[in-house]
Amino acid sequence: MEALLNLFVKSIFVENVVFAFFLGMCSFLAISKKVKTATGLGIAVVFVLVMTAPINYLILTFMLKEGALAWIHPSLASVDLTFLAFILFISTIAGAVQMVEMVVEKFSPSLYNALGIFLPLITVNCAILGTSLFMQEREYGLIETGVFSVGCGIGFFLAIVLLAAIRERLKYSKIPDGLQGLGMAMVVTGLMALAFLSFSGIQL
């Protein structure tokens, strides 16, 4: 239990997907102009992450790993399909995102329009594939994978809402013309990343 709590806190703050690994930057920068849309995207990312990481764990354990196919026939025990991990992981993610897109389009057309091209782009939000790959690399179990994916999702949510709040405030400050918008968002993200660096080294 303590280990799980540790993993949870670590994946939110110490190893924040956005500020420590710089994953999911594109949608992070583009959809953070308003807190409301940022919240919407954040929730969608959390949802997709929590859905896909455990599914990918099951795919990895029961289909791809060496010996994973033994439950079909003992002669398949020596088959190692891990080189297919990329394609299968990304297909799971694409499927999940397509589902989320249909749901959002149906129930919240305004959010659907605000997210625009970045809704399908959740698929290529590196934070999501990254979480699945970290899960594979660090050999987490099913429960750990679940906790880790929730942590990563909340970490992304936190980061994008924080940046959106700062950017809403930035509207009232005098910024040189060329630096307005994206340029300032980059610099602010850099400063936030430096701040988050101070979490590194914390052990629970």
Add this chain to the structure above:
Amino acid sequence: MSTDTIAPVKTKEKKEGLFSKKNRKALTDPLDDNNPITVQVLGICSALAVTIQVKPAIIMALGLTMVSAFASLIIALIRDSIPGRIRMIVQLIIVALLVTLVDQVLKAFMYDVSKQLSVFVGLIITNCIVMGRLEAFAMAQKPWPSFLDGVGNGLGYGIILITVAVVREFFGAGSLLGYQLVPQWAYDHGYVNNGLMALPPAALFIIGMYIWWQRSRKPKLVNVS
């Protein structure tokens, strides 16, 4: 009604040469005016991750250009037969297929290079430039302009990547492409490499400054995002 508006455009396009004004625009626009990183806000993750040194940045840019160009070409060829509901899966599988192909070819013929590259090649799948251009351009255009658009966006990405990598490697390690440029006597007299440049936030600051420079040259870009 929509067919009426589309038909005249199609007949017009048939007369266009391979490098008509419109096609040249598809190729050159992404280099500056519609740059994937600084204007479209796509593909930033890898721009931060692979720009500590110049060499991986160049290789990454080449790989991305290849995949982006051919993915756009293939999608533009089969775009009419892709059902709208599952288009993302189709697009991603084609991208993943191309990336796997590049990876396998490298493994077969240039094993050493492939060992160095493996991480970067995998990263191309989740590079939003490829997918973003497929969604925004290739799904609605003919194969040849789509191919040019893919090449252009790959090169536009490369320009930013290499610029950032040159700054980071020179100030962070005093070298370029692995050759030491800052001489030893400078270090002896107290010159110190900038440690910030080795950290990922440095890439954010440099891209921020680049955007500032680009937009003060072209004020019309200011309102884009």
